[in-house]
Amino acid sequence: MLLDIDNLSLTITANGLVNPILDTVSLSVDAGEVVGLVGESGSGKSTTARAVLRLYPHTAAVEGSITVGGTEVLSASRDELHRVRSSEAAMIHQDPRAALNPVRRIGDSLTERLVHVLGVSRSDAAAAGLELLAAVGIRQPEERMRQYPHELSGGMLQRVVIAAALTGQPKLLLADEATSALDVTTQAEVLAILRDLQVQRGLGVLLITHDLHLAAAYCDRVYVMYRGRIVEELRGNDLFHGAQHEYTRRLLSAVPAIGHLPNSESRAS
Incomplete structure (x- = not known):
């Protein structure tokens, strides 16, 4: 198993108060598999993904187990954690403009991990970097390498962020709302590229999303999270018709359907 989270609980202490964030979360991702994690905002999805890389506040208290490629992350040494973060797993963030340094060229963002972390020569x-930009569908990669983030569109920046995540040749991708800021057409293009790369490289992908239709169409399996707990696991194509938990059903019923939007008749007239 590429990623195995077992009974993960996480609390954060702030201002003398202990705040439970995750409660006995268990999920897994195998190589070559796309697994969705869905739920409303604040349910703990992003915290779960960050915990995989041990990215949580120093005031957090954590129990359970997280294994990435056979390495127990929660008890890993500094060197072991460095290896997991540099070459085993990578995160694709929601906002590409926030993920890239605005005063660094695109080429710098793509090559710095290779040079400074993995010891690859600059040439x-x-x-x-050029090869990765081409792989994620960016034309004229030589020109893009010299540009700054503000010179690229949101869709192109998201492709750059995906390319940057792939520089260490990770086996696991943690995609945290990676396409939610994009328009529908660009989102479809980026997801198609991500799927092609996932198949070609045999990657495991944990896709965090609030888009239930996307999760149903794109994911092999889907976990539903509510108030820091996993309440249901379904195959992607069973999400809309096989849900058993009451929360999952309520979540699905809240998805707007075309033709049933409020005041659609009055707007049409």
Whole structure:
């Protein structure tokens, strides 16, 4: 199993108060599999993804187990954690503009991990950056490498962020609302690229999303999270018709359907 989270509980202490965030969360992702994690905002989805890389406040108290590629993350040494973060798993963030340094060129963002973390020469790192930009569907990659983030569209920046996540050749991708800021057409293009790369490289993907239709169409399996707990696991194509838990059904019933939007008749007239 590429990713195995077992009975993960996490609390954060702030201002003398203990706040429970995650409660006995268990989920898994295998190589070559896309697994969705859905739920309303504040349910703990992003915290779960960050915990995989041990990215949580120092005031957090954590129990349970997180294994990435056979390495127990929660008890990993500094060197082991460095290896997991640099070459085993990578995160694709929701806002590409926030994920990229606005005063660094695109080429710098793509090559710095290769040069400073993995010890690749600058010439080889530049060649790898060009190859990755081409792989995520960016034309004229040589020109893009010299540009700054503000010179690229949101869709192109999201492709750059995906390319940057792939520089360490990770086996696991943690995609945290990676396409939610994009328009529908660009979202479909980026997801198609991500799927092609996932198939070609045999990646495991944990896709965090609030878009239930996307989860049903794109994911092999889907976990439903509510108030820090996993309440149901379904196959992607069973999400809309096989839900058993009351919360999942309520979540699905809240999804707007075309033709049933409020005041649609009055707007049409």
